Amino acid sequence: MTGVSYNGTLPIMAAGTGHPALKAIVAMSAVTSWYDYSRANGLVVAPGGWQGEDLDVMSEYILTRENPEVCAAAMDRLTRIQDRATGDYSRVWAARDYAARAGRIRAGVFLAQGLADWNVKPEQGIQLWSALRGHRKLWLYDGGHGSPRSQEFSDAVDRWIDHYVHGTDNGIDREPPVTLEDASATVVERTSSWPVPGTRTASLPLAGGPPRADTFTDNGRTQTVEQLIAAGSAHRLVYRRPALTRDVRLNGTPYVNLKVSIDNRTAANLTAVLVDYGPPGVAPVVVTRGWIDPQNRVSKSRSLPVEPGKKYKIRWDMQPADHVFEAGHQIGVALLSTDYDYTLRPLPGTRISVDPTASRVSLPVVGGRVT
16 A cells, blocks of 8 residues: 555555555655644644644545535534644544554555655654564655655665565665655665664753843744744744854754743743754744643643743654754754744733743754764
């Protein structure tokens, strides 16, 4: 079974049954957890800017039968149980978490995932590949929602099917399991793991000096992340590292640990954005980003009240990335509340304070050093 997007998700669902008749799948830009498609750490998020999309909207989109009215009760139930109010992980989402069923899969699994796919986000293919044991291949490409464009990928798909369906001993099962393809559709690396060997975590404070409270007021309902990070603004915080003396390759999943308070409300969006700041006159580049509902600071399955003004230590991941910060550039972390393209858009005015001296960003870096 092969396919792209939803048609790539179906093979994964079938493989999760463990049925021996299914010998191989090739899934491209496919969903491996519906929770991670439309939620992030308790926060309702949109795939690729499609505000409002959720289980019910997706189900209506794929409903192609001639008499759809017979599904009305099922559609109403989906709208009810998807729980856009809390965004918590629940039995509803566990039933739609295919990565959690990786141990049942008997087929050879070939996954292709775009590292610039903000519909089916990068963590999707990577998390299923990481959960599998044997008979797995991961093709990461520098592109968006779709599939790799290189001839090498097409050849590898043919060889995967030949091996696992027809029993051809063509050696594909003994090759490095991870392949990286760049934006020009050229294979640039074949490696034994993701992140690549030699990658270590560099944990960096956002700022030095005595404790302090840096404060901003949310206005993400009217401004995009790109607008907020490009110039001075009272609606986000930005922390930049000194200019790099050498190229630094990020490879893996960055995360932040923040000491933060929501000063005037009991709920909020929290967004962290990793930014590549180039020389003057060059627009900053969003490398990756991640989101959390501070009510889910302990668990994505349970919302806890937020006390206005109380300081909390909150950790959350950004999406996986593979990016080179060139010498002379600065690594930046932007902290904001509402992410216009992805999170819910509450009324502006949420005031958030961060102690950058007690907050860190952790970066998976090839070689482990940021200088």
